[in-house]
Structure formats: C-alpha cells, structure tokens
Amino acid sequence: MEILRYAIYRxxxxxxxxxVVSVLVFAIINLPPGDYLSNQIAELQATGQSxxxxxxEFLRQEYALDKPLWQQYMIWMGFMPGPHGFSGMIQGxxxxxxxxxxPVADIVGDSLWLTVLVNLSAVIFVYAVAxxxxxxxxxxxxxxxxxxxxxxxxxxxxxxxxxxxxILFYYGHxxxxxxxxxxxxxxxxxxxxxxxxxxxxxVHLIVPTFVIGTAGAxxxxxxxxxxxxxxLGKPYVETAIAKGMKPSRMLAKxxxxxxxxxxxxxxxNLLPAMISGSVLVSVVLGLQTIGxxxxxxxxxxxxxxxxxxxxxxxxxxxxxxxxxxxxxxxLDPRIRYEGRGT
Amino acid sequence: MRPLLSVENLSIGFGKGDSVVxxxxxxxxxxxxLALVGESGSGKTVSCRAVLRILxxxxxxxxxxxxxxxxxxxxxxxxxxxxxxxxxxxxxxxxIFQEPMRSLSPLHRIGNQVSEVLWLHGRKSEREAxxxxxxxxxxxxxxxPERTYRSYPFELxxxxxxxxMIAMAMVAKPDLLIADEPTTAxxxxxxxxxxxxxxxxxxxxxxxxxxxxxxxGVVANMAEQVVVMHKGRVMESGRxxxxxxxxxHPYTKALFNAAPEIPDEAVVAxxxxxxxxxxxxxxxxxxxxxRASKGWQAPTLIHACREVDLRLTRGKTxxxVGESGSGKTTAARIALGAELPDPGGExxxxxxxxxxxxxxxxxxxxxxxxxxxxxxxxxxxxYSSLSPRMRIQDTLVEPLEIHRIGSRAExxxxxxxxxxxxxxxxxxxxxxxxxxxxGQRQRLSIARALMLEPALIVCDEPTSxxxxxxxxxxxxxxEEIRDRQNLSYLFISHDLAxxxxxxxxxxxxxxxxxxxxxxxxxxxxNPQHPYTKALIAAQPEPDIDRPIDLKMVAxxxxxxxxxxxxxxFNGSDAPRLVNLKHLEPGHKVRCHx
Numbered sequence: 001m002e003i004l005r006y007a008i009y010r011x012x013x014x015x016x017x018x019x020v021v022s023v024l025v026f027a028i029i030n031l032p033p034g035d036y037l038s039n040q041i042a043e044l045q046a047t048g049q050s051x052x053x054x055x056x057e058f059l060r061q062e063y064a065l066d067k068p069l070w071q072q073y074m075i076w077m078g079f080m081p082g083p084h085g086f087s088g089m090i091q092g093x094x095x096x097x098x099x100x101x102x103p104v105a106d107i108v109g110d111s112l113w114l115t116v117l118v119n120l121s122a123v124i125f126v127y128a129v130a131x132x133x134x135x136x137x138x139x140x141x142x143x144x145x146x147x148x149x150x151x152x153x154x155x156x157x158x159x160x161x162x163x164x165x166x167i168l169f170y171y172g173h174x175x176x177x178x179x180x181x182x183x184x185x186x187x188x189x190x191x192x193x194x195x196x197x198x199x200x201x202x203v204h205l206i207v208p209t210f211v212i213g214t215a216g217a218x219x220x221x222x223x224x225x226x227x228x229x230x231x232l233g234k235p236y237v238e239t240a241i242a243k244g245m246k247p248s249r250m251l252a253k254x255x256x257x258x259x260x261x262x263x264x265x266x267x268x269n270l271l272p273a274m275i276s277g278s279v280l281v282s283v284v285l286g287l288q289t290i291g292x293x294x295x296x297x298x299x300x301x302x303x304x305x306x307x308x309x310x311x312x313x314x315x316x317x318x319x320x321x322x323x324x325x326x327x328x329x330x331l332d333p334r335i336r337y338e339g340r341g342t
Numbered sequence: 343m344r345p346l347l348s349v350e351n352l353s354i355g356f357g358k359g360d361s362v363v364x365x366x367x368x369x370x371x372x373x374x375x376l377a378l379v380g381e382s383g384s385g386k387t388v389s390c391r392a393v394l395r396i397l398x399x400x401x402x403x404x405x406x407x408x409x410x411x412x413x414x415x416x417x418x419x420x421x422x423x424x425x426x427x428x429x430x431x432x433x434x435x436x437x438i439f440q441e442p443m444r445s446l447s448p449l450h451r452i453g454n455q456v457s458e459v460l461w462l463h464g465r466k467s468e469r470e471a472x473x474x475x476x477x478x479x480x481x482x483x484x485x486x487p488e489r490t491y492r493s494y495p496f497e498l499x500x501x502x503x504x505x506x507m508i509a510m511a512m513v514a515k516p517d518l519l520i521a522d523e524p525t526t527a528x529x530x531x532x533x534x535x536x537x538x539x540x541x542x543x544x545x546x547x548x549x550x551x552x553x554x555x556x557x558x559g560v561v562a563n564m565a566e567q568v569v570v571m572h573k574g575r576v577m578e579s580g581r582x583x584x585x586x587x588x589x590x591h592p593y594t595k596a597l598f599n600a601a602p603e604i605p606d607e608a609v610v611a612x613x614x615x616x617x618x619x620x621x622x623x624x625x626x627x628x629x630x631x632x633r634a635s636k637g638w639q640a641p642t643l644i645h646a647c648r649e650v651d652l653r654l655t656r657g658k659t660x661x662x663v664g665e666s667g668s669g670k671t672t673a674a675r676i677a678l679g680a681e682l683p684d685p686g687g688e689x690x691x692x693x694x695x696x697x698x699x700x701x702x703x704x705x706x707x708x709x710x711x712x713x714x715x716x717x718x719x720x721x722x723x724x725y726s727s728l729s730p731r732m733r734i735q736d737t738l739v740e741p742l743e744i745h746r747i748g749s750r751a752e753x754x755x756x757x758x759x760x761x762x763x764x765x766x767x768x769x770x771x772x773x774x775x776x777x778x779x780x781g782q783r784q785r786l787s788i789a790r791a792l793m794l795e796p797a798l799i800v801c802d803e804p805t806s807x808x809x810x811x812x813x814x815x816x817x818x819x820x821e822e823i824r825d826r827q828n829l830s831y832l833f834i835s836h837d838l839a840x841x842x843x844x845x846x847x848x849x850x851x852x853x854x855x856x857x858x859x860x861x862x863x864x865x866x867x868n869p870q871h872p873y874t875k876a877l878i879a880a881q882p883e884p885d886i887d888r889p890i891d892l893k894m895v896a897x898x899x900x901x902x903x904x905x906x907x908x909x910x911f912n913g914s915d916a917p918r919l920v921n922l923k924h925l926e927p928g929h930k931v932r933c934h935x
Contacts, residue, residue, distance in 0.1 A: 235445040241396050242439075243459050243510070244431035257449050333494045334448060 002336070007326050014318045021314045022089070026073045029303045029310070036098045036301045037065060063096060063304070076307065089311070095304030099296065104308050108290060112312065114183055115289040117201075118208055118282075119274050119316070125213035126220055126270065131263075133217075134224030138259075139251055141229055150225075153218030161277070162284040165211045169285075172207055179204055181286040208285055212278045216270060224263055231255035257331070264328055268321030275313050344411050345369035346550050347393065347435075347518055352406035352420075354388055354397070361404060363389050364574045370518065370567070375544065375551040377565035377582070379558065379597070381809040382780070385574040390520050390554050393419060394431055410434065412517045433463045436511035440523040442503035446495040453491030456510045463514060478513045482506075482539060500666075501532035505539070512543055519544075522554045529665040529836060531899035534880035537563060538892045556810060558601050559882025562586050563889050570594050586886045600811040601884050602839035604866050618695050620798055620830045621654040621677060626687035628672050628854075646672040647683075648854040651922075652832075654798070656695065659824065659831040661845035661862075663838055663877070669854040670834050674800050677832055678717055679703060679710065691717065693797050715745055718791035722803040724783035728775040734761075734786060735771040741793045760789040764819060781812035788819065792827075800832045805840055817844055838877055842866060847928070850874050853902060856922065857909075860929040870931040872898035872905050908933045 037056050044052040060066055064075045064082045074080035076095065078088025087093045094104040133153075137146045172178035179185065183204045188197040231237065232255050240250040279291035290309050297306035329336050348369040355361040363385040370376045378386040391397050393408055408419040412434050419430065431437075436459075439445040446455060453475060460471040472491070479487035482505045495503055504524065511519055521540065525533035541564060544551055553564055561568055561582065568586070569579040570593065578591035589595045627649055632642040647669045654660045662670040675681045677689060679702045689702040693716040705713060721727035728737060738757035742748055748756065758768035764785040775783060784804060791799050801820070805813040821844060824831060835841050841848055842862050849859040850873065858871040869875045876898025879891040897904070902911050909932065911920045922930040 235439055235441055236447045238396055239437075239439060239445045239507075239510075240447075242394055242431055242437040244428045244433055244462050245458075246428065254447050254450075258447070332449060334496060 003326070003329060006329055010322050010325055014322050017318055018311075018315060021318075022077060022311060023073070025307055025310045025314065026076065029301075029307050030069060030072075032301060034301065035065060035303055039301065040098070059096070059098065076304070089308075094308045097297070097302055097305040099300045099302040099305065104305050107305065108293060108308065108312075111288050111290045111293060114287070115275070115291070115312075116316070118183070118205065118212065118287060118289055119271060119278065121205055121209045122212040122216070122274055122278070123267070123270055125209045126216040127263075129213070129217040130220035130224055134221040135228060135251065135256060137221065137225040138228030138232060138255075139247075141225075141232075146225075149221065153221050156214035156218040159214075161211050161215065161281050164214065165207065165281055165285050168207045168210060178206060183208070183287050183289075208278075208281065208287055211281055211285070212274055215277075216274060220263070220266060220270075223266075224259060227259035227262055228255055231258050234258075261328060261332055264331060265324050267324040267327070268317065271320035272313065272317040275316065343371060346372045346411055347552075348407075348409045348411075349389070349393070350407045350409070352389065352392060352408065353404040354385075354392055355402055355404050356398070357400045362574050363392070366406075366571070366574075366576055368567075368569045368576070368579060370550045370552060372517070372550050373544075373548045374566045375553055375564050376567040376569065377561040378552060378554045378569050378571060379556065379561055380571035381556055381597075381811060383573070384571040386554050386571045387522055389571070390522060390552055393518075393520060393552070394435055394437055395419065395427060396431075396437075410518075429463070432459050432511075432516070433514050434516055435518045435520065436514065436516040438504075438507050438511050438519065438521040438524045441527050442500055442507055443495075443527065445507060446503060448495055450494075451491070452493050452495060452498070452506050456506065456513055459510060459514050475509070475513055478509045479506075481543070482509045482512070483535075484509075500528055501536060504528060504532075504536055508536070508540065508543070512547070515547060516549055518550045518552065520552045520554070523556070524553070525560065526556070530838070531665065531876055531880040531895050533560075534882070534890045534892060534895045535899070537882070537890065540564070557882060558586070558597060558810075558884035562884050562886045563882050570597070583886055586884060597810065598884060600814040602810075602813070602817075602837070602843060603883065604839050604842050604878060604881055605863065615655060616653060618656045619653050619690075620656045620692055621652075621832070622688075622690040622699070623650055623652040623673070623677060624688040624690070626650045626652075626673065626676055626683040626689060628669075628676060628681060628687075629684055645669075645854045647676065650687075650851075650854075650856055652677075652849060652856075654830055654832060655846070656797075656830055657824070657828045658846040659833050659844055661833040661835060661841040661848045662851055663835055663841055663848055664851035665836055667853075668851040670836075670851050671802060672854075673851070674802055674832060674834050677702070678719060678800055679705070679713065691798070711745065715794045716796050717798040717800065718794060718796040720784075720787050720791050720799060720801045720804045723807050724780055724787055725807070727787055728783060728790075730775055732774075733771070734773055734775070737775075737786070738771075738790055738793055741790065745794065747794075756793065757789075760792055763792065763823065764789045765815075779812075780808050781815060784808060784812075784816050785819065788816075788823070792823065795827075796829070798830045798832065800834070802834045803836065804833075806835070806837065813840070820844060838866075838881055850877065855932060856930075857932045858930065859922070864926075864929050868929075870925060870929075871933070872909055874898070910934075 037060050041053055041056045044056065062083060064072055067075070071080060075082035076088050078086050078090040078093070082088070097104050097107050100107050133149050137149045140146055169180050173180050183201060184197060185200045188200050191197060234255070237250065237255055240254050275291070278289065279295055281287070282289045282291035283295065290312065294306060294309040296302070297309060350367050352363060352366045353361045354363040366385070366389055368376060378390055380386040388397065388401070392403060403420050406420060410417045410419055410430070417430070419427070422430070446452070453472070456478070457471040457475045460466040460474060461468070466474065476487040476491060479490050484490040484502070484505065490506070495506070498506065524540070525536050528536060537560065540551070553560070555561060565582045567580070568582045570577045570591065572593050577593045578585065578589070585594070589598055626647055627645065628647040630644040630646055632644055650669070650673050652660060652662070652673070662673055664670045672681065676683050679689070682703050683689065690699040691702050691713060692699040700709060700713065702713065735754065735757055738760060739753045742753045742756065747753070757771060761768050761770060766782060766785055775786070778786065804820070805816050808816060817840065820831070823829060833841065833845060845862050847859070848862050848865050849856045850865070850871065851857065852873045858865065858869065858874045865874065866878060869878055876895045879894040880899070882890060909920070920932050920934055922932050924930055
C-alpha cells in the first residue's frame with residue numbers, strides 16, 4: 001500500500017518535472033537567433049520567390065510564430081488556444097515540421113517505438129552482461145577471470161562505437177550472414193506488423209544492441225565489481241559464512257543485494273546516455289531511430305520537430321528515473337522506512 | 343575427559359611474511375569458557391577464526407591441528423574439506439562478532455537472518471524454524487519476539503542487535519560458541535547485561551565458549567581458563583582463578599597493571615575551588631527537532647541536554663561520563679561553540695584570570711578566532727582524525743598558519759618541540775599518519791591540539807579506541823602536560839575507570855541530565871544515584887572476587903521511571919521537578935528533596 005502511494009507521488013513529481021523540462025526545451029530551441037521560417041523567408045526574398053514568401057507568412061500565422069514567446073509556448077503545449085483553438089502537445093498535436101513539410105507525428109511515427117526498442121534492448125544487454133560478469137569478477141577478484149573481464153571491458157569502453165559497428169557489420173555479415181544497416185529488411189518498411197517483420201527486426205537488432213550496449217556494460221560491470229568488493233569485506237559476509245552458507249548462495253543473498261542499489265539507480269542515467277550516445281551510431285548504422293531525425297531538426301532549426309524529439313527523450317529519462325526510484329524503495333528497507341525513526 | 347576442542351601447535355601466516363600466530367596450543371573442555379586475552383596484533387582473533395577457517399584469503403594455516411571432538415567423532419578442522427566444514431559452521435561451532443552494527447545484513451529481516459541457520463543445516467521446516475527462533479528471541483530477552491522477527495537491524499539498538507547475534511549463534515544449539523570481542527562496541531551497562539545473558543545461556547545449554555577479549559575485567563567475570571597471547575605467542579595459560587590472583591608471566595603482570603581500576607578506598611576529597619573558573623556552562627539545554635515521517639504529525643523533540651550546569655576550574659579536569667546518547671558529546675560541542683545552546687543557556691569562557699569572561703555562543707568573527715586559539719579538541723578516533731594525505735609536519739603547522747603565528751622556520755621548530763613533548767621524535771615530521779600506530783597517532787592529535795598553546799582542551803573519549811597499555815600511556819601524557827602547562831581539560835568518556843584517575847571532578851549524565859556530580863573519590867566511594875551505582879557495578883573488574891552485580895546494573899540502567907521513588911522522573915519537565923541536591927560540599931545528586 002505504502003509503495004503504491006509512493007509510486008503515485010513519484011508519478012506526480014515526474015509530471016511536474018516534465019513541465020519544467022518543457023519550458024527549458026522551448027527556451028533552448030528558441031535561443032539561436034531566427035527560426036526556420038524567418039530564415040526561409042530571407043532566403044526566398046533574396047531569390048525573389050514571392051509565392052513561397054506568402055506561404056511562409058501563412059505558416060507563421062498558422063503556428064502563431066508572430067506572437068510573443070510565452071504565448072508561443074502556451075500554444076505549443078496546448079495551455080492556450082492558438083489560431084485553431086486548443087491544439088498542442090497535451091491534446092496530442094505535436095506540431096508541423098517545416099523541413100519535411102508534414103506533421104511531426106507522421107515523421108517520427110515508426111522511429112519513436114524503434115528508438116524505444118533499440119535502447120531498451122541495449123539496456124537489457126547492459127544488465128544481462130554486467131550482472132554476471134561483475135559478480136564473477138568480484139568473487140574471483142585478482143585472478144585471471146577478473147583480469148580478462150576487465151581487459152575486455154576496457155577494450156569495449158575504449159573502442160569508438162562507430163568503429164565497432166563497422167567491424168561487427170563486416171564480420172557479422174561474413175560469418176553469420178547478419179544483415180547490414182537498417183532495423184528491418186527494406187521490403188518490410190511501411191508494411192503492417194507480421195511475424196516475418198518481427199523476425200527481421202530481431203535479426204537487425206543484434207549488431208546495434210551490441211554496439212550501443214558494450215560501453216555501458218563494461219562501465220557498469222566495473223562499478224558492480226567495485227561495489228561488490230566493498231561489500232565482500234563487510235562483517236555481515238563473515239557472519240553468513242560462519243553460519244555455514246555456501247559461498248555462491250551467500251554471494252547472491254547478501255553482498256549482491258546491497259551492491260545492487262547503485263546498479264538499479266543507474267537505470268535512470270543509462271537511458272539518456274544511450275539515447276544521446278546512439279545518435280552517431282544510428283547515423284552510421286542507418287537505424288531508423290529518432291536520433292538522426294533530431295540531428296537534422298536541430299541543424300535546420302525545425303523547432304517543432306526538435307522540440308518534440310527533445311521532449312520525448314526527456315520523458316524516457318524521467319520514466320527511467322521513476323522506475324529506478326520505485327525499484328529502490330522496493331529493494332531497500334532503509335529507504336522505505338526513512339523518517340520513521342529507529 | 344577429552345577436550346571438546348584442542349588446538350595443537352597452530353601457526354598461521356599471511357602471504358610470504360612471518361607467521362602471525364606461532365605455535366599456539368590450547369584446549370576447551372565441554373561446558374567451559376576459555377578466554378583468549380591480548381592486545382591488538384596479538385593474534386588472538388586470527389587464532390579463533392582459524393577454528394572456523396574464516397580467515398582472509400591470503401592467510402595460510404602453516405602447521406598444527408585443530409581437533410573437534412563432538413557427537414562421537416573427531417574432526418581435524420585444519421584439513422577438513424569445505425563441504426563438511428560448512429556443516430560445522432553455525433551448527434556445531436557458532437560465532438559472534440565484535441560489531442553488532444555491521445555484522446547483520448542491513449537489508450534482511452532479523453527473523454530471516456536468524457532462522458536461516460536452521461534452514462541451512464536442514465533440520466527444520468520453515469514453520470518449525472520460525473517457532474524455534476521466536477522461542478530463542480524470547481530467551482535472549484526480546485520483549486516482543488514476533489516484532490523482532492519482522493524488524494530490520496537498523497530498527498534495533500546496539501545491545502539489541504548483539505542479542506540478535508547471540509540468538510543467531512545459539513539457535514542451532516552449538517557445542518562451542520566463539521565470541522570475538524562480543525561486548526567491546528557496547529556501553530558498559532549493556533556490556534554487563536549481555537555478558538550476564540551469555541553466561542546464563544551457557545549454563546542452561548552446557549555449551550563451551552571461546553571468549554576473545556582485551557579486557558581482563560571481562561575475563562574475571564566469564565572465564566574458567568585463560569590464554570594470554572602476545573605477538574602471536576602464548577605467554578601464559580591455565581585456570582583463571584590462580585592466574586588472576588597471581589599472574590606469573592611479566593606480560594600478564596603488565597596487562598594487569600595497565601588495566602584502569604575504580605578505586606574503592608575512601609579518600610577525603612577536596613572539591614576544586616570555584617574562584618578561578620575557566621569555563622562555565624549555565625543551564626544549557628539543547629533540543630533537536632526530528633521531522634515526522636508523515637506531514638500531519640507533530641515533529642519529535644529530542645532533548646540532548648537539559649539544564650546542564652558545569653563549572654571547570656583552571657588547571658583542573660572535569661569529566662563528563664555517560665553512555666551513548668546521554669548528551670555528553672552535545673555538551674562538549676556546545677562548550678566549544680560548535681553548537682548553539684537553546685535560548686536561556688549560557689557558556690562563559692575566561693582565557694585569563696584577569697580578563698573578563700566572553701560568551702562563547704555570541705561571539706563576532708574576531709572573538710571567535712581568538713577563542714579557537716584558546717580552546718582545542720582531541721578526538722576519539724586517531725585513525726580518522728588525521729588527514730592521511732598530509733605529512734605530520736603540515737598537520738601540525740596548519741593551525742599556526744590559519745592563525746598567522748610565527749615565521750615558517752618558527753612554526754617548524756614548534757612542531758618539532760611538540761613532537762618531543764608528546765614523546766615522539768622530531769625526525770618523524772616528514773612521515774604520513776599511516777606510518778604510526780594507534781597510540782602514536784593519538785599523541786599526534788594531542789600535539790596538534792597543543793600547537794596553539796590553548797588554555798582549554800576538550801578530550802572526546804581520547805583513549806577508547808586504544809589498547810589498555812597504550813591507554814595508560816596516553817592518560818599519563820595528558821596528566822603530565824596538564825600539570826606542566828596549567829591546562830584545563832573537559833574530558834568526555836564512557837569509562838568510569840579511565841575517568842577515575844585523571845579527573846578532579848566527575849559529572850554523570852543520563853538522558854541529557856546530570857544525575858550526579860562529585861570528585862571521583864567521593865563518587866566511587868559513596869555513589870548515591872542508582873544510575874551511578876549501575877555504572878560502577880557494570881564495570882568489569884579484573885578481580886575474580888568481585889563479579890558484576892547484575893541486579894544493580896539492571897535497576898540503575900533502566901528507564902528513569904523505574905528508579906527508586908526518590909530519584910524517579912519522567913517526561914520532559916524533569917529538570918524542574920527533580921533538582922540537583924547538595925549532599926555534602928561538592929557532591930550533588932538529582933533526587934526529590
């Protein structure tokens with residue numbers, strides 16, 4: 001019951017944070033001088049295409065870009081009626097992309113959930129690799145197992161992601177017949193979901209997951225190893241051995257539980273790091289994630305598109321933090337009982 | 343009779359180094375208690391852990407046998423394979439560790455951690471185990487076993503956690519219990535009660551015990567057999583009684599002489615004169631507000647100090663004695679201006695007899711800087727109170743730099759002088775703290791406090807982290823410096839025996855109140871307050887004819903509303919209801935008139 005109340009409270013604070021983030025995002029995308037349309041108009045006027053200018057002026061009014069900034073923000077968010085009544089983010093209208101000349105929702109469409117998919121599988125990869133290796137490295141500290149995993153880990157950390165991607169593509173294709181680039185075979189693009197499409201996506205996911213996940217996995221493995229080593233020196237470990245516990249069971253029950261906290265707390269940090277870190281990888285690998293879209297949008301000052309993408313990334317981050325906070329409360333009685341006194 | 347456990351010619355070493363335990367032999371008879379006595383580094387802990395083979399990975403059992411005769415079979419624990427060793431651990435031989443705070447996992451419920459012993463040794467179903475654990479909890483003195491079963495360690499006090507540890511060790515009914523300094527981290531009255539409990543449980547169950555301790559007082563109260571260890575070797579061993587009466591080995595004798603004792607002869611005590619006070623605390627209270635976990639509940643008020651009046655005469659030592667949570671450290675922090683007293687309290691400080699007193703808690707910047715030159719502190723833990731990244735010279739010179747005293751060369755000379763004064767050599771100036779032992783480090787902290795030539799030093803438990811023989815040396819040093827430089831000490835301690843030798847006046851604190859105050863001779867010879875009596879009774883004495891009087895401890899150490907009628911109080915208005923009453927000159931007791 002208490003945990004449910006905490007989860008609701010945490011959800012509330014997340015919404016509040018998201019509101020603050022939206023102000024920041026809007027401020028940041030309006031920081032550079034000019035906007036997409038005024039740049040466009042200047043360019044059109046210089047080349048003397050007045051028809052285009054008229055269209056740009058129409059769009060400017062259509063999207064309330066002639067209004068003061070704070071009103072633009074309110075209209076964008078949907079807190080204030082714009083030229084077409086309440087029609088903003090919270091009403092589900094994500095705005096118009098000037099660069100692609102179509103609604104933002106259409107452009108990001110598929111890439112939204114593909115982004116979630118790629119990053120989620122990378123996060124799962126990170127945890128699946130880091131957990132056993134970290135524990136093993138700590139339990140066998142200062143043996144060849146420890147040194148080998150540390151060596152591979154540092155190799156993973158130090159190799160640039162795009163280089164790793166290229167290498168994996170080459171050998172993956174040569175030896176395992178893995179596909180090169182993209183997140184699905186071209187014939188499935190735009191086709192409704194079916195079993196073959198899912199299989200195609202899964203096969204295409206292997207290399208990106210590995211590329212995006214390695215650095216995170218090796219960093220997390222080292223952190224978990226260090227935490228575990230700290231815990232292994234604590235007296236309660238001795239107590240457990242003196243009870244007659246098997247080392248493997250003892251390891252899983254006591255030190256791992258304690259060392260697990262920072263591990264869980266990292267979920268929140270992992271998501272944003274991966275999403276921003278995977279932009280370059282997505283460009284190199286030709287993944288249809290949101291990263292390349294964001295890059296284009298920022299370069300061309302396509303404000304509604306970049307605003308939406310930034311908000312989406314912020315939402316993922318906040319959800320990650322919330323999940324890790326709630327998990328921590330579930331895992332650690334000291335946090336759960338905080339303030340109740342001893 | 344064959345001994346339950348016999349350790350024969352045991353040698354243990356770390357890595358390639360010399361053996362730290364050399365040729366050690368001892369034997370434990372069924373139902374008896376063997377005390378392994380020694381100072382830190384004597385090898386006593388390593389020897390007892392070798393029995394269960396819970397040693398660091400680099401440790402090697404080099405020679406010797408550890409024979410366990412139990413349940414009709416003889417096992418050599420030194421060579422037994424891991425799987426069968428696990429059957430021994432927790433089942434036939436159980437262990438209790440020194441730090442109850444850290445020896446239980448913070449994330450698992452007490453009940454889970456204790457009943458795990460029964461599950462591991464495959465004897466009980468979960469329900470049976472639970473029932474047995476609850477019985478055991480009741481036996482070790484938990485008032486609500488069910489509740490304890492569900493609690494987490496951080497919800498229990500130190501004494502209660504050690505009881506949980508004892509329950510964990512006892513629940514499988516082992517033949518041998520190894521207790522590694524089980525009460526060192528506890529307050530003296532808690533220690534007395536835990537020792538009493540262990541002895542009682544032992545009598546009931548008939549198990550044998552190895553008690554590792556540095557405290558001869560604990561030995562005298564608990565042991566039938568004693569093994570004295572020093573630098574990895576057995577110095578003397580035999581039955582406790584003759585050895586405690588007439589120790590044969592010079593090292594044992596030295597240990598006895600170093601053990602501080604509460605004097606029990608009446609000496610005519612002269613209370614220090616009151617005409618030249620260096621520090622005066624007048625009705626100082628300190629209340630902390632603990633935020634409630636739920637927004638609508640009223641915050642909890644914690645009265646750390648209530649109406650504390652203390653007066654320290656120049657050149658004398660005033661000791662404040664009490665258990666953890668009694669408010670003694672808060673009082674010291676207020677005296678140094680590190681905390682503000684609640685409105686109405688006042689702390690006056692007079693650095694020179696001919697100067698007017700300054701009020702410590704309302705000083706401007708300049709006055710505060712001047713005050714800090716005059717009042718310094720020596721901390722409890724010499725291991726964490728010196729920066730590991732600063733050379734001794736830098737540590738010692740730093741106060742002079744802060745106060746811009748002297749030139750570079752003068753500062754360095756002064757640091758060298760101070761090292762000589764505390765009994766170290768000036769060529770140690772270039773070393774880092776890790777190159778010093780605990781006792782040497784405490785000398786360094788004293789030297790640092792002396793660098794500014796203060797008039798007042800607050801010593802916060804300066805010897806409680808040290809071995810007995812080192813403690814003796816540090817106390818001697820403090821006395822010598824005090825008399826030579828006319829220093830005044832405010833001495834905070836939980837140990838009455840330490841206070842007995844250094845203090846000119848003692849104030850006993852309990853729950854933020856001073857309950858009794860007198861010169862040490864008066865206080866120890868003629869204690870009036872039940873809590874003072876409990877403290878004195880709980881002090882384990884290395885005298886086999888004076889066992890701890892548990893009844894007296896239990897009565898005095900209980901809550902203030904269980905004290906005899908004339909001392910009883912409860913609630914937060916206690917200081918106004920029950921006053922400190924003068925019994926004789928310089929002897930005050932908090933009781934109803």
